[in-house]
Amino acid sequence: MKAIKARNLSITYNGKPALTDVSFELDEGRTLLLLGPNGAGKTTLLRTIACFHREYTGELSVFSREPCNARELIGYVPQSHSLNEKVPLTALEVVAMGGIYKRGFVHFKIPPEILEKAESALEFVGLGGVGNRLFRELSGGQKQRVLLARALMSDPRLLLLDEPLAALDPSARAEVTNVLDRIKKEKGVTMVITTHDINPLLEIGDLVMLINKRLIAFGRPEEVLVDEVIKSVYGPMARVIPAGGKIYCITGDFHIHSGGGER
Numbered sequence: 001m002k003a004i005k006a007r008n009l010s011i012t013y014n015g016k017p018a019l020t021d022v023s024f025e026l027d028e029g030r031t032l033l034l035l036g037p038n039g040a041g042k043t044t045l046l047r048t049i050a051c052f053h054r055e056y057t058g059e060l061s062v063f064s065r066e067p068c069n070a071r072e073l074i075g076y077v078p079q080s081h082s083l084n085e086k087v088p089l090t091a092l093e094v095v096a097m098g099g100i101y102k103r104g105f106v107h108f109k110i111p112p113e114i115l116e117k118a119e120s121a122l123e124f125v126g127l128g129g130v131g132n133r134l135f136r137e138l139s140g141g142q143k144q145r146v147l148l149a150r151a152l153m154s155d156p157r158l159l160l161l162d163e164p165l166a167a168l169d170p171s172a173r174a175e176v177t178n179v180l181d182r183i184k185k186e187k188g189v190t191m192v193i194t195t196h197d198i199n200p201l202l203e204i205g206d207l208v209m210l211i212n213k214r215l216i217a218f219g220r221p222e223e224v225l226v227d228e229v230i231k232s233v234y235g236p237m238a239r240v241i242p243a244g245g246k247i248y249c250i251t252g253d254f255h256i257h258s259g260g261g262e263r
């Protein structure tokens with residue numbers, strides 16, 4: 001089963017091209033790392049797959065359905081999470097919200113079966129003890145894991161993660177990467193993960209896609225992460241260094257957003 005199929009996919013905003021003529025396929029159960037510099041179209045592609053953005057031409061299907069008919073199969077974790085931290089929600093409430101929104105009704109009291117499911121989702125991400133703590137008071141790595149637990153509430157078959165490791169220190173990155181690995185191995189969820197720094201994710205990525213307003217390369221990490229390809233996007237200083245059976249990719253790329261730099 002193909003989790004995602006794109007053929008000659010071109011995505012625009014008010015007629016202005018953001019990503020042009022992209023074709024690829026992703027088998028169910030695989031993890032795809034989506035790499036590219038600022039403005040490359042990574043978020044745009046994820047949002048189009050998730051049916052948040054609909055201005056495109058060409059073919060795009062998710063589990064053989066139009067993206068907007070596959071929404072209940074998709075979990076989406078946005079780039080800078082859109083939770084209003086002024087509202088003092090507990091971690092458990094944030095997770096439980098993932099089970100409520102998908103059902104399309106508004107609640108003032110969270111049903112017990114959803115609370116129970118939220119508790120086991122928190123346990124799955126290694127945060128069994130923090131349910132009653134305020135979300136806004138958690139560390140960056142804990143927050144990211146809470147958001148993963150929230151995305152798991154709808155039992156997605158495809159999880160779209162926009163820069164889940166951005167702004168995390170190395171130990172928090174390792175915690176989040178471990179959870180992603182468990183989601184892949186124990187739940188068999190297909191994942192697309194965007195990132196500026198591919199190195200911490202290489203262990204869990206089956207495939208790498210490099211884009212820069214168009215498709216530059218798609219394939220296994222050792223096919224895509226070669227000097228020639230990396231330099232064509234990131235310039236002559238970029239390179240790939242093999243080290244102890246692994247590859248390490250230096251792009252000189254930083255995670256920069258208009259709201260201020262990170263890392």
Ligand SMILES: Nc1ncnc2c1ncn2[C@@H]1O[C@H](COP(=O)(O)OP(=O)(O)OP(=O)(O)O)[C@@H](O)[C@H]1O
Binds near residue numbers: 041
């Ligand atoms: N809502 C929008 N309206 C108009 N143009 C947009 C919108 N969102 C993104 N774009 C444009 O589409 C292009 C791709 O942006 P996108 O956010 O997908 O890049 P990205 O690869 O996710 O970058 P980053 O690494 O900074 O997150 C950019 O030129 C951007 O200006």
Ligand SMILES: [Mg+2]
Binds near residue numbers: 044
């Ligand atoms: Mg982005």
